[in-house]
Amino acid sequence: MDRFFAFVKKEFLHILRDQRTLLILFGLPFVQVLLFGFALTNEIKNATIAVLDNDHGAYSQQITNRLLSSGYFQLRENLRSYHDIEPAFRSGTVKMVVVFPARFTDDYAHGRQGQVQLLADASEQNTAISLTNYATAIIQGYAGEQIGQSGTLPMTVNVASRMVFNPDLKGAFVFVPGVMAMVLLLVSAMMTSVTIAREKETGTMDVLLVSPLNQGQILFGKVLPYLLLSFLNGCLIIALGVWLLGIPLNGSLPLLLAETLLFILLSLSLGLLISSLADSQLVAMFVSLVVLLMPTIFLSGFIFPIESMPRPLQLVSNIxxxxxxxxxxxxxxxxxxxxxxxxxxxxxLALMTIVLLGFTLKNLKPRLG
Known part of the structure; x- marks a missing residue:
């Protein structure tokens, strides 16, 4: 047992002395969380809109001011007629047009319902949906305030929406879980596969196999540092998400940590399987990127909704x-x-881990035994 702990200590020291490895282990999660949490976000802010105000009354102006003060919209131009709408969209400078009909304020003053029309550029579908949802919520909020004053609803918008669990449509709620999965998978699997492949490529694995440690101890000693460091990475990402990006932790923290540990074990199993099949670091790196990175980004629901994918890709996403x-x-x-x-x-996840470990042990025994 002393030999095993000495071997694990040696692996830790090897990692800590390699600045490039440390940069990947701790720099990658921090940069990814900041990048996807702040820069690469599906939130819409300061979207350019145009207003066609055929009313020029007090209430149309109040609604316009409410939209512009929300932070989601900024006024690009005031249109003069309906004929100006299509050229504004064609120019690409306007994402949405808000149209107030004539006599809008007068209808409200006499207890009649008016209507605000929202026209969005649907060439960018997700952006159009988000903008109309934002505008609808703001206008309906304004309308709700007027009910208490007059007992009537001053306007109607033919879109009803309610955002559950993420009422502010914060992009971090979507990206941080995906970043967490991607970072843990890459750090655990790719670093493990490359490390063991390097030992095989340089011939030092043969030296380890003739040491007093058995094959199981060697493999466990190799992956244990990455298990602990990856778990630390998971805790770091959770902390950044909660404290820096404002993501709530509404559930059980012990359950989240346990699930994180299970996913790390699965990722390490993938890394060991890749290392058992790869004879060089280059092959291990290539297989890791192709087999792990690309599917994680495109087929996990991280960026693109799985429901919107073709049926064959939906089936592939299940693995x-x-x-x-x-x-x-x-x-x-x-x-x-x-x-x-x-x-x-x-x-x-537990079943995948067991299956991968089984395949890994089957491949490693004839190759390393």
Missing amino acids: IPAKYFINIVKGVMIKGIGLRYLWKETAV
Whole structure:
């Protein structure tokens, strides 16, 4: 046992002395969280809009001011007629047009309902949906304030929306769970596969195999430092998400940490399997990027909704581990649900871990034994 702990200590010292490895282990999560939390976001801010005010009354002006003061919109131009709308969209400088009909204020003053029309440039579908949702919520909020004053609804908008769990449509709520899955998968799997492949490539693995340590101790000693460091990475990302980006932690922290540890074990199993198949660092790096990075980004629901994908890709997404972990993180942190609702995702990750470890041991024994 003393030999094993000495071997683990040696692996830790090897990692700590390699500045490039430390940069990947601790710099990557920090940069990714900041990048996806602040820069790469699906939030819409300061979107350019145009206003066609055929009323020029007090209430149309109040609604316009409410929209512009929200931080989501900025006024690009005031249109003079309906004929100006299409050229404004064609120019690409306007994302949405707010149209107030004539006599809007007069209708409100006499207890009649008016209507505000929202026209969005649907060439960017997600942006159009977001903008109309933002504007609808702001206008309906203004209308609700007027009910208490007059007992009538001064305007109607033909869009009804309610954002559950993320009422402010914050992009961090979407990206941080995905970043957490991507970073843990890459750090755990890629670094492990490359490290062991390097030992095989340089021939030092043969030296380790003739040491007093058995094969299981060697492999466990190799992955244990990455297990602990990856778990530390997971805690770091959770802390950054909660304290820096304002993501709530509505569920159980112990459950979230346990699920994180399970996902790390799965990622390490993937790394060991890749290392058992790769004979060089280059091959291990290439396989890790192709097999892990690309599917995690595109097929896990991290960026693109799985429901919007073609049916064959939806089926492929079922074998992407990050898909289940992202659902778990969102469920625990944002929805506040527990294992009662997440047991299926947990069972899938556990089963994947067992299967991958089985394949890994089967491949390693004839190659290293």
